[in-house]
Amino acid sequence: MDMGGILVYVLLFLPTLLSYIFLRRTHKRKPQQRAKLPPGSMGWPYIGETLQLYSKDPNVFFAAKQKSYGEIFKTHILGCPCVMLASPEAARFVLVTEAHLFKPTYPKSKEQMIGPSALFFHQGNYHTRIRKLVQGSLAPDSIRKLIPNIEAVTVSTLESWAGGHVVNTYNEMKKFSFDVGILAIFGSLDAYHREELKKNYCIVDKGYNSFPTNIPGTPYHNAVLARKRLSQILSEIISERREMRVVEKDILGCLMNSKDEKGNILTEDQIADNIIGVLFAAKDTTASVLTWILKYFHDDPKLLEAVKAEQKAIYESNDEGKQPLTWAQTRKMVLTQRVILESLRMASIISFTFREAVVDVEYKGYLIPKGWKVMPLFRNIHHDPGLFPDPHKFDPSRFEVAPKPNTFMPFGNGAHACPGNELAKLEMLILIHHLVTKFRWEVVGPQSGIQYGPFPVPQHGLPARFWKESGKQTQHGCA
Ligand code: HEM
Missing domain, CATH: 1.10.630.10 (Cytochrome P450)
Incomplete structure (x- = not known):
């Protein structure tokens, strides 16, 4: 890695590094009790291991990681540091017993498209x-x-x-x-509203996974417009139900x-x-x-x-x-x-899900820092x-x-x-x-x-x- 690369890397990880140092101080743990980050590789600066994940079958990527590092490991994908969990106990910890420590997390563009x-x-x-x-x-x-x-x-x-x-x-x-x-x-929904919903939903669907940009004519932009029309159609259906007092x-x-x-x-x-x-x-x-x-x-x-x-x-x-x-x-x-x-x-088909740690969390002696993504890997478990x-x-x-x-x-x-x-x-x-x-x-x-x-x-x-x-x-x- 050249000096520029190192600098970018340091700048990107500075906040994490500082919060880690801060955490160590505020928790005032005894040295032997200090939690460490899980094993694993963070890949290249910024892109992390995104290319490795998306250039091959994601399941091969996860399985290889699990083989190298065990049931909990760290990586860096789509601009986010992540901790991946491949055991039923760890998935239960995140999704059930300590669910309040992990919030759902989705890219902003997707949240906007579906509706916040x-x-x-x-x-x-x-x-x-x-x-x-x-x-x-x-x-x-x-x-x-x-x-x-x-x-x-x-x-x-x-x-x-x-x-x-x-x-x-x-x-x-x-x-x-x-x-x-x-x-x-x-x-039962009348044929007109059903068809209108279907037509606009299809446009939203096509733009949902495309590059988010506001340039007219792009699938994403079309999807944003179709999403607005969906709201109008739903508003019409709601008004009709209210008028007819349908319960x-x-x-x-x-x-x-x-x-x-x-x-x-x-x-x-x-x-x-x-x-x-x-x-x-x-x-x-x-x-x-x-x-x-x-x-x-x-x-x-x-x-x-x-x-x-x-x-x-x-x-x-x-x-x-x-x-x-x-x-x-x-x-x-x-x-x-x-x-x-x-x-x-x-x-x-849902190989994994995403959550985000809302505070620093410790699991089996490992630290999951606040703000990191946490991914229970359903497929690995299955x-x-x-x-x-x-x-x-x-x-x-x-x-x-x-x-x-x-x-x-x-x-x-x-x-x-x-x-x-x-x-x-x-x-x-x-x-x-x-x-x-x-x-x-x-x-x-x-x-x-x-x-x-x-x-x-x-x-x-x-x-x-x-x-x-x-x-x-x-x-x-x-x-
Ligand atoms: C085979 C089909 C389906 C599979 C495999 C599936 C899988 C899942 C999974 C894994 C989650 C949890 C995601 C997470 O924890 O992050 C979820 C959530 C959800 N699913 Fe399904 N789903 C299916 C069909 C459906 C259907 C038919 C509906 C509704 C008619 C539905 C509505 C929802 C909703 C609303 C949530 C969010 C629940 C919440 O956040 O409280 N799903 N689904």
């Missing part, structure tokens, strides 16, 4: 209030009423794929999970009717930010897992046959699919449920052979026994754990039911490889052709 009042940017009373409302609308008792509507969305989605043309499975799954998200948020128990209804202890209602911006936030949290996550499930079925025809047999029995007991699915039936789809859990583990033997094998039978507490966290853990997990699982069960009982499909093109955007999905979104089977063919099954 969305619940996952917050901690404390505001977060607890909104979370209760969202959780209530997504609890099993509420979502079981959505089954007929989710079935209708599923059937029309699958019908649109049939005919043998190539579809991008991931993109199609995104449309499906968006429509289910709309159902959970608004119940619904869907997410919008719960947000509109909520009053805090002083009787204050939520502002329209707070409602809009949370609705866009829930849609963001619901859409690409569920779509990625569904795409992986189709890939795992493709890779294991025997497993697909077994799932078909399970679903076919339900289909037949429903008078060849003429009766609607019931909640009780979805609870009996035991093998399909295990396939979903194993897909969540294998794909670990792929730890000590917890999940033969972790790279897709084996739904491992879920015949419940995983040890705090070792399986596809939906996170603690105060910010996913309130949509039951809905996500329900819509996956319903889609699988209709897919395997009435359709066959064929994956097109190369069948290995992963793309990141931002969640890992099979390469090119798993292009595939789908055909609807006649009743007779379906009985023998031939996907």
